[in-house]
Amino acid sequence: MKIAVLGGDGFCGWPTSLHLSEQGHEIHIIDNLSRRWIDTELGVQSLTPMDSIQERCRIWKTLTGNELHFHLLDLAKEYERLRQWLAEEKPDAIIHFAEQRAAPYSMKSDRHKVYTVNNNVNATHNLLTAMVETGIDAHLVHLGTMGVYGYSSVGAAIPEGYLDVEIENLEGEKKGLEILYPTKPGSVYHMTKSLDQILFQFYAQNDGVRITDLHQGIVWGTHTDQTRRHEQLINRFDYDGDYGTVLNRFLIQAAIDYPLTVHGTGGQTRAFIHLQDSVRCIELALSDAPKAGDRVKIFNQMTETHRVRDLAEMIARMTGAKVAYLPNPRKEAEANDLIVRNEQFLALGLDPTTLQEGLLDEVVEVAKKYAHRIDRSRVPAVSAWTKDIAKRVETDPEGKRLKSVS
C-alpha cells in the first residue's frame, strides 16, 4: 500500500513509519516539524539524541534499501498544498498523528490554548475536506485519546466508542438509540479530540469517508524492533513537564535521585500501551478498514490501567527512589476508576507487552543510559489548569521544598 503518515516525525509517527516501511509499504511522511519548534520554544530536548528527519530517513534507506519520502507541509495552514498532494499521490491509507498532543502545553497560556484548537481542528478538518474534494478513497486512521471519555463516574466499563441508550418517545415507549459515547474532556487538548469525533461522524455520514479512530492510552516505551537497529534511528523521549507523560517523568526522576512527584492523591487511573503494541495496533487497524457508508470504527487502543500512585510505587521498588506528593495543577477528580473495553484489538491478535515486563528495560536502557542529558529544572509540571490552581500550586510549601531539592 501507499501510506501517508501525517505527523511521521513524532514520537508515535516515526516508529510507525519504520514498522510499515519494513513490511513493504510505500511510506510518505508529512510533517511541519512543529514539535521540534516547540522543543526550541520550551528550551527542552528529547532525552535520546534525535537526528533530523532527513538524516533519519537517509539512515533507514542505507540500512534497508527502503525509501521514506518526507514532505514538509502544515496540514492546518496549507490546505491547497495538502489537497494537491493528495490528488497527485492518491495514498491508499492515511494515518493521522499530526496534532498538538500535550494536555499541559495546551493549558499553558491563552496563546497555547488558541494554538492547540486552531492547529488540531484545522489539521483534521482540512484533511477530511481534501479527501472528499479529491475523491480519493483512502482509509483514514486517526489517533484519538482515552482522555476524551472524561473518566465516567457511573462505574461502567468504557465501550469502544458507542453507547446504546434508551429514549422515551411521545407514546411513552422506550426506544433504543446508538450514540457516540458522550465525552467530557478535561483539557483543551482533550477537547480537540472530542471535536475531531464530531468531524469524523459528519464526514463518514455525509461523504462516506472510511475512518478508524483509535482512542489511545498513554504510550510508554522508547524502542521498537526497527528503532533499535541503529543509534540514529532512535525515537524521541520527552521528559519535561509539558510533553513528558507521567511514566517518563517518574523514570527520569528515579535516574537522577529525585523523588517521584505524584500530583494530588495519585488516585487518578490512567490507561497505558507500549509503543511496540501501539505500532502493531495501527497495522491491525489498517487491515480491518470500514466500508464506505459505515459508521466510524472506534477502537480503545490500550492494554492496561494503573493508578498513578501504584505506578510510582512500582518504579520506586525497581529503583529505590522515594515518592513525594505535590498539589495537582490539573482540575480533575482526586481519584477515578477506569475500566476499559479493548476486545476488538485482542480479537485481531494483539499480544500486549506489560509494564511489569518492559519497565526495567526503560530504567536501564534509556533513563540511566542518557541520564547525563537530563535538565532537572525541566522535569516539574508547571502548567496549571486555572488561575486559582496556579496560585495554590505556587504557594504550596512542599512544592517550594521540592524546588530547592532540584
Place this chain on the structure above:
Amino acid sequence: MKIAVLGGDGFCGWPTSLHLSEQGHEIHIIDNLSRRWIDTELGVQSLTPMDSIQERCRIWKTLTGNELHFHLLDLAKEYERLRQWLAEEKPDAIIHFAEQRAAPYSMKSDRHKVYTVNNNVNATHNLLTAMVETGIDAHLVHLGTMGVYGYSSVGAAIPEGYLDVEIENLEGEKKGLEILYPTKPGSVYHMTKSLDQILFQFYAQNDGVRITDLHQGIVWGTHTDQTRRHEQLINRFDYDGDYGTVLNRFLIQAAIDYPLTVHGTGGQTRAFIHLQDSVRCIELALSDAPKAGDRVKIFNQMTETHRVRDLAEMIARMTGAKVAYLPNPRKEAEANDLIVRNEQFLALGLDPTTLQEGLLDEVVEVAKKYAHRIDRSRVPAVSAWTKDIAKRVETDPEGKRLKSVS
C-alpha cells in the same frame, strides 16, 4: 448593562442591538463585516436597501440620542485585539452572533467548508479563551441552532439541551447520567454548532464561564419595533439560494410569480421563530443568567414547527402562487417529525407571533414592496451536499425546465 453584540451588523444582531439600546443598555457592536463581503462574493444583495453600519448607528443616535459603538474586529483572526478590548471595556454581557450561518454556503465548495470551520470554531474559542484570560465575569449568550439535533428518529420530543440516560454499571445496576443531547449535524455549518457545544461544556466546567446557548429555529420576519422607525434602520432580508431561508425564498418567488420550489418531498419539518420574538428571547436569556460553576444553560429558541410543503401551501393560498417540486440538493431524510420542547422561554413570559398572523405583512410590506430589487437568477438553491447529489440535481429535467422559467 454594558453589552457587547458580536456580529451586531447581521440579520439578528442588528435588531437585537437596537432593542437593547432602546432599553437603556450601553451597546458595543463588534463585527468584521464579513457578511457584507460574502454578498459581494456571491454577487447578491439584501432585498431591503441596507445602509453601512456606521450610517445606521448615526441615524439611531439622531433618532434616539443613544449611541451604538461600532468596532471593526475579526474574532477568529484577531485574538490579541479581542482580548485587549475585553480587558478594557469589561462588558457585563456578551451576545455572540458572529459566525458564518448558512448551511448551503458552508457546503458550496471545499474552500467554503474550510472557511466555515475555521471562522466559527476560532471565533467561539478565541472569545472563550479571552474571557478566561482577562478574568471578566460576563454572561455569554450564544446563538446555536435547532439543526444540531439532526432531527432524531425515535419520535421523542427534543429536550432543552440535556438528556437523561441510563447506563449499566459493572454490577449490572442501571445508573442515571445526564448528557448533552447527542447531536447529528447535517451540514458543515450545523457541525460547527455541535463543536461550539463541546467548547462551552469545557469552559463552563473548567473555568466557571457563565454561558447560555440558544438553539434557535429559522428566524423569519424583517421588521421589529425599532427597525420600523426609519427607512435607513431597515434590517437585511436575504433571499438568495445560499443565505435565503426557505420561507424568504417562497415569499420572493410568490412576489415575482415564480413557482414556490420545494426540495424533495417537502416532508422536512423545520422550527421557526419570528425576529421580534428572537430579540425578546435574548432579552429574557440575559435576565436569567446562570451562576459560575453551573452547567451551560440551553434553551430551544423556537415557537412553531412546520413541514416545508405545508409552508409552501400556506404562502400559495395567500398569494395564488404555484408550488413546484425539485430534487433535493441536501443529503437528508425525505421527511422527519420534529417535536421540540420550549417551556423555558414560555415560562419566562414569551408570547409568540405566529406565522399565520405575521406572514401577510411580509408578503405585502416586504416582498411586494421591494420586488423591483429582486434578481431572479439568484433565488434557486445550487449548493449540493455531495458530488453525487450535484450530478443528480444538475441533470434533472424539471430543474432545467424551471431554470428556463426564470
